[in-house]
Amino acid sequence: MALDRWIAFVILCVALAYGYAAYFTMDQLLPPFMQRNPIWPSTFPKILAVLAVLTSLVILLGLEKPSADAAEKKPDIDYRRLADYHLGQAVLLLGLMVAYALTLRPLGFLLATTGFLSLGAIALGERKIYILIPVAVIATGVVWYLVQVVLGIFLRPLPWFM
Amino acid sequence: MIEGLMIGLGAAFSLQNLLMVIAGCLIGTFIGMLPGLGPMSIIAIMIPVAITIGDPSAALILLAGVYYGAIFGGSTSSILLNAPGVAGTVATSFDGYPLARKGMAGKALTIAAISSFAGGTIGAILLMVFAPMLSTVALLFHSAEYFALMVVGLSAIAAFAGTGNVAKAILMTVLGLIMATVGEGALFNMPRFTMGLMDLQSGFSFITLAMAMFALPEAIFLVLNPARSAQSGGDAGKITGLRVSREEARKIVPVISRQSIQGFFIGVLPGAGATIASFLGYAVERNIASKEEQEEFGHGSIKGLAAPETANNAACTGSFVPLLTLGIPGSGTTAILLGALIALNVTPGPRLMIDDPQIFWAVIISMYIGNLVLLILNLPLIPYIAKVLAIPRNYLIPFILFFTLMGSYIGQNNSTELLILVGMGVGATILKFADYPLAPLLIGFILGSMLEDNFSRSMQLYDGIGFVLDRPMTLGLLVIAALLVVIPSYRARRARARQQGVAEGD
Numbered sequence: 001m002a003l004d005r006w007i008a009f010v011i012l013c014v015a016l017a018y019g020y021a022a023y024f025t026m027d028q029l030l031p032p033f034m035q036r037n038p039i040w041p042s043t044f045p046k047i048l049a050v051l052a053v054l055t056s057l058v059i060l061l062g063l064e065k066p067s068a069d070a071a072e073k074k075p076d077i078d079y080r081r082l083a084d085y086h087l088g089q090a091v092l093l094l095g096l097m098v099a100y101a102l103t104l105r106p107l108g109f110l111l112a113t114t115g116f117l118s119l120g121a122i123a124l125g126e127r128k129i130y131i132l133i134p135v136a137v138i139a140t141g142v143v144w145y146l147v148q149v150v151l152g153i154f155l156r157p158l159p160w161f162m
Numbered sequence: 163m164i165e166g167l168m169i170g171l172g173a174a175f176s177l178q179n180l181l182m183v184i185a186g187c188l189i190g191t192f193i194g195m196l197p198g199l200g201p202m203s204i205i206a207i208m209i210p211v212a213i214t215i216g217d218p219s220a221a222l223i224l225l226a227g228v229y230y231g232a233i234f235g236g237s238t239s240s241i242l243l244n245a246p247g248v249a250g251t252v253a254t255s256f257d258g259y260p261l262a263r264k265g266m267a268g269k270a271l272t273i274a275a276i277s278s279f280a281g282g283t284i285g286a287i288l289l290m291v292f293a294p295m296l297s298t299v300a301l302l303f304h305s306a307e308y309f310a311l312m313v314v315g316l317s318a319i320a321a322f323a324g325t326g327n328v329a330k331a332i333l334m335t336v337l338g339l340i341m342a343t344v345g346e347g348a349l350f351n352m353p354r355f356t357m358g359l360m361d362l363q364s365g366f367s368f369i370t371l372a373m374a375m376f377a378l379p380e381a382i383f384l385v386l387n388p389a390r391s392a393q394s395g396g397d398a399g400k401i402t403g404l405r406v407s408r409e410e411a412r413k414i415v416p417v418i419s420r421q422s423i424q425g426f427f428i429g430v431l432p433g434a435g436a437t438i439a440s441f442l443g444y445a446v447e448r449n450i451a452s453k454e455e456q457e458e459f460g461h462g463s464i465k466g467l468a469a470p471e472t473a474n475n476a477a478c479t480g481s482f483v484p485l486l487t488l489g490i491p492g493s494g495t496t497a498i499l500l501g502a503l504i505a506l507n508v509t510p511g512p513r514l515m516i517d518d519p520q521i522f523w524a525v526i527i528s529m530y531i532g533n534l535v536l537l538i539l540n541l542p543l544i545p546y547i548a549k550v551l552a553i554p555r556n557y558l559i560p561f562i563l564f565f566t567l568m569g570s571y572i573g574q575n576n577s578t579e580l581l582i583l584v585g586m587g588v589g590a591t592i593l594k595f596a597d598y599p600l601a602p603l604l605i606g607f608i609l610g611s612m613l614e615d616n617f618s619r620s621m622q623l624y625d626g627i628g629f630v631l632d633r634p635m636t637l638g639l640l641v642i643a644a645l646l647v648v649i650p651s652y653r654a655r656r657a658r659a660r661q662q663g664v665a666e667g668d
Binding site: 002003004007008011015018021026029037038039041043044045048049051052055056058059063064079082085086087089090093094096097098100101102104105113116117120121124125126132135139143147153 | 214327328329330332333336337339340343347349350352354355382385386387388554555556557559560561563564567568571572575577578580581583584587588592593595596597598614617618621622624625626651
């Protein structure tokens with residue numbers, strides 16, 4: 001099964017769960033006076049759930065054939081040959097982003113950001129570390145200054161022990 | 163109108179707003195030039211900055227400047243490198259790059275700058291005339307018509323975005339609408355679909371979603387496929403011969419005047435943005451050109467360069483009409499602008515011109531200033547700005563990723579938001595692999611709460627679904643929406659049937 005139909009399948013499952021929640025769980029919590037209203041909190045989600053189920057089924061069952069020019073159009077990246085691209089680098093960078101999210105508070109903005117920028121560049125193959133580190137440090141400092149002083153948003157600059 | 167113009171002049175010529183225009187144009191040009199970063203990502207990255215400015219007109223002026231700058235910057239990289247940074251400037255590279263190869267890069271850039279300037283300026287004049295007219299009509303609209311109008315907008319976007327794959331685009335729109343129902347809405351005062359998670363109590367953050375849908379997948383694509391950020395760098399340094407001769411000027415003036423009007427009206431339509439305007443402008447000019455000029459198209463015709471450049475800038479201006487008068491964005495970019503305005507406590511719509519005339523007029527005046535700034539700053543600076551193209555991608559990509567992280571962190575001050583960002587970014591990348599359009603999702607998300615509000619209000623007024631039949635205008639609009647969705651797939655089916663018929667006949 002092609003990727004787009006797998007995605008349609010996943011969305012179908014999400015839509016079914018959403019629809020279940022809208023149709024069977026939301027209305028019991030409603031106070032009696034609100035039940036007199038023509039519109040309930042669940043009304044709009046119910047419509048959406050039906051629409052989502054129907055359209056994902058259209059894709060999943062392949063009812064709409066893509067038009068000729070859409071089929072000819074070559075995607076930028078062919079996911080069937082994903083291994084031919086720099087997949088490792090992309091995953092590494094995403095991992096770094098997660099690491100950044102987890103370390104931003106404990107390590108403080110300055111250390112986490114310098115680390116992210118320089119490790120990111122190294123992950124992409126940069127080897128001139130004597131240029132990279134100063135660039136990362138200066139950029140971090142400039143961004144911190146802009147956010148803290150110009151925009152007035154507090155970012156804890158230093159690690160937790162300082 | 164004169165009174166409004168005066169208010170606008172007063173507001174736009176304040177020192178702060180002038181600085182905003184200049185900064186916006188410069189930032190936009192700079193980043194727009196980088197291949198792979200479109201105006202949507204750039205504006206998404208700039209939103210936290212705009213929101214912290216606090217003054218809605220200044221913020222909108224900044225973002226509009228960024229928008230123009232990005233389109234202009236994109237044309238520079240199309241001309242010099244044949245690497246359009248923005249979909250709207252792909253048509254520019256058809257004739258711009260051959261011109262540059264012939265050693266006329268300077269002339270090509272000048273023509274691009276002048277056409278953009280003319281397109282943007284004429285577009286702004288048309289906007290000034292048409293927006294007030296449209297908003298007087300829009301004041302007659304009822305919540306039922308608003309609901310129907312939003313449905314029309316959403317289905318038009320789905321029909322245009324999913325060329326040949328309307329079901330995918332509709333599914334993305336519905337998914338966006340579904341995501342908008344998560345959290346505690348003002349309408350019912352009760353949390354919905356939060357699955358008991360505190361983090362979802364206030365719903366998904368619009369900035370995080372915008373970053374995850376546009377900036378992050380584009381960056382990941384750049385990592386995956388280095389060819390996308392192909393650089394030649396070398397000849398960017400020597401750009402000479404910026405002058406355009408009188409004969410050439412005579413050739414492009416009619417092109418510019420036709421295309422700025424055509425581009426503007428294409429931009430007004432929901433779903434059809436700068437990209438469609440530029441391709442259509444190129445095609446129209448090619449068809450009406452004389453025989454020998456037609457030969458030149460694709461091999462460095464100045465007409466073929468001026469047409470898409472004029473049309474895309476005029477369309478950018480045109481796309482502000484539905485945003486400012488109806489509060490309905492026609493494209494991903496204006497959807498992001500709408501989100502930013504709502505975050506600043508301004509609701510665009512027909513009341514905007516009455517309640518906050520200074521915002522409306524300041525934006526229009528700043529469009530003129532923005533175009534002028536682009537022309538003045540960029541013509542002499544082009545050779546230097548083009549140096550941006552030489553930034554090594556090893557430095558570029560970590561910075562892009564860092565700015566997306568920063569943007570969503572500043573908005574929420576919460577590091578869980580960063581994990582949500584990465585998760586949704588990966589999801590968006592997978593969707594992009596499978597050719598699902600992402601703009602409809604974001605537009606659906608932004609319009610979702612308004613759509614539900616208007617729907618609920620009409621349901622309450624008419625005590626049920628009866629408003630659809632009671633109000634002919636609502637019914638008409640809904641029929642248009644249905645046709646927009648059905649016709650493309652019907653036509654595709656018929657075309658395929660005809661093709662099969664031919665194949666069998668052979």
